[in-house]
Structure formats: structure tokens, C-alpha cells
Amino acid sequence: HGPLEHHTMMVGAWVWTQAGEAGERATYPSTTVDPSGNLHVFYRCGGQERWTLNRAKLEGDQWSGPIELIRAHKPGYVYWTNGATTGPDGTMHLAFGNPQLLENGSILYGASHIQSLDEGHSWVASDGTTLGEVSIPAESVPFLGDAHSDDRVQSSEAITQYEAPGPENYNYQQMNLSNPVTDSAGSLHVVLHHNLRGTADLWSLAGGTWSSRPLTDAVIKEPTCRIHPQSSLSIDRTGRVYAVLMVEPTDQCVWGPGGTTITRATVDGTSVVSDPLCDADPEVAQWLPALEHPGPGGLDHSPALLFTRGENAGGFGDNANELKTEVCLRREE
Numbered sequence: 067h068g069p070l071e072h073h074t075m076m077v078g079a080w081v082w083t084q085a086g087e088a089g090e091r092a093t094y095p096s097t098t099v100d101p102s103g104n105l106h107v108f109y110r111c112g113g114q115e116r117w118t119l120n121r122a123k124l125e126g127d128q129w130s131g132p133i134e135l136i137r138a139h140k141p142g143y144v145y146w147t148n149g150a151t152t153g154p155d156g157t158m159h160l161a162f163g164n165p166q167l168l169e170n171g172s173i174l175y176g177a178s179h180i181q182s183l184d185e186g187h188s189w190v191a192s193d194g195t196t197l198g199e200v201s202i203p204a205e206s207v208p209f210l211g212d213a214h215s216d217d218r219v220q221s222s223e224a225i226t227q228y229e230a231p232g233p234e235n236y237n238y239q240q241m242n243l244s245n246p247v248t249d250s251a252g253s254l255h256v257v258l259h260h261n262l263r264g265t266a267d268l269w270s271l272a273g274g275t276w277s278s279r280p281l282t283d284a285v286i287k288e289p290t291c292r293i294h295p296q297s298s299l300s301i302d303r304t305g306r307v308y309a310v311l312m313v314e315p316t317d318q319c320v321w322g323p324g325g326t327t328i329t330r331a332t333v334d335g336t337s338v339v340s341d342p343l344c345d346a347d348p349e350v351a352q353w354l355p356a357l358e359h360p361g362p363g364g365l366d367h368s369p370a371l372l373f374t375r376g377e378n379a380g381g382f383g384d385n386a387n388e389l390k391t392e393v394c395l396r397r398e399e
Contacts, residue, residue, distance in 0.1 A: 067091050067092070067093055067112055067113065068090070068091070068092065069087040069088065069089055069090055069092060070087060070088045070089045070092045070095050070107060070109060071084055071087055072084070072085045072086045072087060072088055072107075072124070072129070073085060085127065086124075086127070086128070086129055087129065088107050088109075088122040088124070088129040089107065089109050089111070089120060089122050089132050090111065090132055091111045091112055091113045092109040092110070092111060092120070093109060093110045093112065094109055094110045094146060094147065094148060095107050095108070095109045096108050096109070096148050096149050096150045096245070097150060098150040098151050098152045098158060099152060100152060100156070100158060100185040100186065101152070101156040101185065102185060104123055104124060104125050104185065105123070105124040106121055106122070106123050106124075106150065106158070106186055107121065107122050107124075108120070108121045108135070108148050108150050108160055109121075109122075109148070110144065110146050110148070111132065111134070112143070112144075115141055115142070116137050116138050116139075116141060117138045117142070117143065117144040118134045118135070118136060118137050118138065118201075119135050119136035119138075119146050119148055119160075119162055120132045120133060120134050120135055121133050121135050121186065123186060133200060134200055134201050135160075135189070135200065135201075135202060136162065136180075136202050136203075136204050136207070137201050137202070137203055137204060138165075138204050139164075139165075139166040139167060139203065139204045139205040140165045140166055140167045140173065140204075141167065143237060144163075144165065145163055145165075145237050145238075145240060145242065146162045146163055147162065147163050147242040147243065147296065148160060148161065148162040149161045149162075149243060149244065149245035149246050149256070150245075150246070151245065151246045151247055151248055151254075151359075152248075152362060153248035153252045153254065153362055154248065154250060154251075154252055154362035154363045155252045156183070156185070157181050157182070157183055157248075157252065158181060158182040158183075158185065158186055159179065159180075159181050159246050159248070159254055160179070160180050160181070160182075160189075160246075161177070161178070161179045161243040161244075161245075161246045161256050162177065162178060162179075162242075162243065163175075163176075163177050163178075163240050163241060163242040163243065164176045164177055164178040164204050164207060164209065165240050166204065166205055168219070170222065171222035171225075172219050172220060172221050172222055172225075173219070173220045173225065173236075173240075174213075174218055174219050175218045175219070175220065175239070175240040175241040175261075175262065176209035176210070176211075176213060176218060176241055177209065177210050177241045177242055177243045177258055177259075178204070178207040178208060178209055178210065179191075179192050179207075179210065179243075179246070179254070179256070179271070180192075180197060180202070180207060187199060189202060191207060191208050192208065192271055192274060192276065193208075193274045193275075194274055195208075210243075210258055210269055210276060211258065211269075211278070217260075217262060217263060218241065218260075218262070220236060220239060220262065224236065231381065231382055231383030231384040232380070232381040232382065232383070232384055233320050233321035233322060233323065233378060233380075233381030233382070234318070234319070234320055234321075234381070235321075235381060235382035235383065237382050238261065238295055238319050238320075238321045238381075238382060239261045239262055239319045240261060241258065241259060241260055241261060241262075242259050242261070242295060242296060243256050243257065243258055243259070244256055244257035244259075244296070244297040244298060244299040244309065245298060245299050245359070246299070247299050247300060247301045247307070247359075247360055247364075248301070248362060248363075249301055249305045249363070249364060250303060250305065250363040250364060251272070251305075253270055253271060253272040254270065254271040254272075255268060255269070255270050255271075255299065255301065255307050256268075256269055256299065257269070257281070257297045257299055257309050257311070258278070259293065259295055259296065259297065261295045261319045262319070263292075264282075264292025264293050264318075264319065265280070265282040265292075265293055266281045266282055266285070266293045266297065266309075266311055267279060267280050267281060267282075268281055268307065268309060268333055279333065279336075279338065281293075281309060281311065281331050281333075281338060284331055284338040284339070284340045285311055285313060285329050285331055285340045286313060287342075288315070290315060290317065291313050291314065291315050291316075292313075292314060292316060292317070292318075292319075293311055293312070293313065293314075294311070294312035294313065294314040294322075294326055294353065295312075295319065295321065296312070296354075297309055297310060297311045297312070297355065298310045298355040298356050298357040298371075299357065300357040300358055300359065300360055300365065300369035301360050301364045301365070302360070302364045302365045302366065302367070302368070302369075303363055303364040303365065303366055304334075304364070305334075305364070306332060306333070306334045307332070307333040307334075308330060308331075308332055308333075308357060308368070308369055309330070309331045309332075309333065310328055310329070310330050310331075310343070310355040310357055310371060310373075311328070311329055311330075311331060311355075312326050312327070312328055312329075312351075312353045312354075312355065313326065313327050313328070313329055314326045315346065321378060321381050321382070322351040322353055322354075322378030322381070323351060323378070324347070324348050324349055324350055324351060324377065325346045325347065325348045325351070326346075326351035326352060326353045327342060327343075327344050327345070327346050327352050328342075328343045328344060328352055328353065328355050328373055329341065329342045329343060330343055330371075343371070343373075343396065347375075349377070350375055350376055350377050351374075351375070351376065351377070351378055352373060352374075352375045352394075353373065353374060354373055354374045355371060355372070355373045356371070356372040356373070357369045357370070357371055358370040358371070367398075368397075368398045370395065370396070370397035371395070371396045371397065372393060372394065372395055372396075373393075373394050373396070374391045374392065374393055374394070375391065375392040375394055376389060376390065376391030376392060377389055377391075
């Protein structure tokens with residue numbers, strides 16, 4: 067919850083150099099580069115009654131001051147899990163979780179997408195509706211999917227039941243999105259996680275219209291398992307989409323339980339093929355996948371994958387521990 071350190075590394079030298087700092091009270095950075103070559107960082111900003119999703123822009127070697135982009139509807143803690151990318155047509159996309167507080171104390175969970183056609187100066191909804199430039203109210207941004215579905219609502223009683231610190235805290239139970247990617251035609255793809263249900267779907271935006279393909283049945287092989295919150299997404303130049311998801315052996319949303327594994331779902335047209343990438347180990351979680359991010363139009367190879375292997379000894383509000391974890395690299399030769 068401080069400024070973000072900006073580091074650069076010259077290819078071939080393989081030495082990191084700190085180039086500056088961006089933002090304030092910042093967590094969860096995601097970055098993209100606009101068509102003019104300027105770096106943009108989007109991040110969560112806490113510490114006030116309504117947390118915000120901010121951005122900063124690097125022009126030359128100087129970072130701009132923080133710019134408040136989205137203001138949360140829900141007071142207090144917000145888990146944006148924001149992701150950004152820029153398409154081959156120069157459109158900048160930002161995806162984020164969007165929880166909203168109802169009058170009866172329940173929380174309506176949703177996830178949203180906005181886009182900019184002018185390198186971040188102004189923002190519109192998926193269908194092109196104008197949203198503004200700064201301090202956009204989160205409740206004014208449309209949800210992906212059925213915004214009025216009852217299974218998106220978490221009651222105040224359930225919030226109380228899961229408010230204790232730890233891996234079952236209710237903040238993990240919201241809907242959120244993977245990082246977004248674009249194909250060579252400029253269509254956007256992102257995985258939508260419904261964490262109350264334990265499911266995931268690949269959503270695609272083309273011509274201002276969203277469509278979806280279910281991933282859960284292709285990934286889940288045991289009825290006692292569910293899709294873990296969060297995932298990582300990549301795409302190649304043929305339009306083949308790679309989604310690496312975590313599978314947890316639980317009947318409710320738990321953050322990083324032992325036995326969690328990772329599976330790659332490859333989506334090629336209407337085909338979804340899943341490939342488990344590790345065997346389950348009841349003592350540790352194999353989780354937190356990070357696929358190689360594509361540039362505009364996709365990669366010319368199958369993306370490399372980073373993930374971790376270790377024990378989750380904390381969870382929301384209780385994350386400090388001295389345990390070590392392995393960081394694993396997997397790539398196809």
C-alpha cells in the first residue's frame with residue numbers, strides 16, 4: 067500500500083534498474099502500452115471510505131500523478147483484480163471485479179469491462195456508451211452477464227458467516243476476471259469467475275457484443291472439485307486461447323487449499339480441450355498461474371507458464387508467514 071516501483075531490464079544485459087515510482091497507496095498493478103509507446107499502470111488505491119481503481123501514465127521517463135479512474139460503490143475493502151491490455155487497433159481494455167452494496171446489506175457481485183479509444187484520456191463501456199474521463203462510479207459500468215441473477219448476491223448473513231480472517235473470507239467469494247487478451251482481429255477475451263458457484267466461462271467481445279463459452283465441465287473431472295478464484299489467459303496468432311485455471315478439492319470457495327492443482331484449457335473455435343499440468347498433492351497448493359502475456363495479435367508460440375507450489379498459511383487479513391514456496395517454470399520446447 068505504497069508507491070509502485072518501476073523497474074526496467076535491457077534485453078541481453080539481464081540487469082534490473084529502478085526507473086522511478088508510480089502511484090500512491092497502491093496494490094495490484096496491471097500494465098499495458100498504448101500505440102504511442104507510453105506505459106500505463108492501473109492499480110487499486112485504498113485508505114479512504116470508497117476505494118478506487120487508479121491509473122498513471124509514463125511519458126518519456128516521467129510518471130504522471132495518480133488519476134482516479136473508477137470509484138467503488140461498496141464502501142471499504144474492494145478486490146478489483148484488475149487486468150489491462152491493448153488491442154491491435156489501439157483500443158485499451160481494462161477488466162475488473164465490481165462488487166456493489168445493496169440496501170439490505172447484501173453484496174451484488176459482478177465484473178465489468180471498460181475501454182479507451184484515445185490512449186486513456188476517456189473511457190466507454192463495452193457497447194460504446196460514454197462513461198467519462200475520471201472518477202467513474204462503479205455502479206454506472208455494466209456487468210458482464212446477467213446482472214440480476216440471484217446467485218450473484220451474497221446475503222448479509224453469509225457475509226457474517228465468512229467474515230473471519232483466513233482462506234474462507236467472503237472477499238474471495240466475489241466474481242472476478244482473468245487478465246484480458248485480444249486476437250489479431252481486435253476481439254477481446256477474458257475468463258469470468260463466478261466464485262459463489264465455483265465456475266468459469268470464457269467471455270469474448272466482438273463488435274460491441276459479448277458471447278460466452280463454459281470452461282467448467284471441460285476442466286473439472288471430479289464432482290467434489292470446483293474452479294478456484296482467478297486464472298491466467300494468453301493467445302497465439304492463430305486465435306487459439308490458452309486459459310490456465312486452478313482446481314480446488316472443496317465444496318465451497320477456499321483460497322489456496324492443499325490439493326489445489328492447475329489445468330490448461332485450450333480454446334480453438336468451438337473446441338475446448340483440457341490438460342492437467344500436475345498431479346494433486348494434498349499437502350500443498352499448486353496454484354497462482356501466470357501465463358506469458360501476448361502482444362497485440364498474439365504470440366507466435368505456445369505461452370510459457372509460471373506457477374507456485376507451496377502451503378497457504380494465511381488468507382485474507384492473515385497473510386504474514388515465514389513459509390517458503392517454489393516458483394515453477396513450464397514451457398514447451
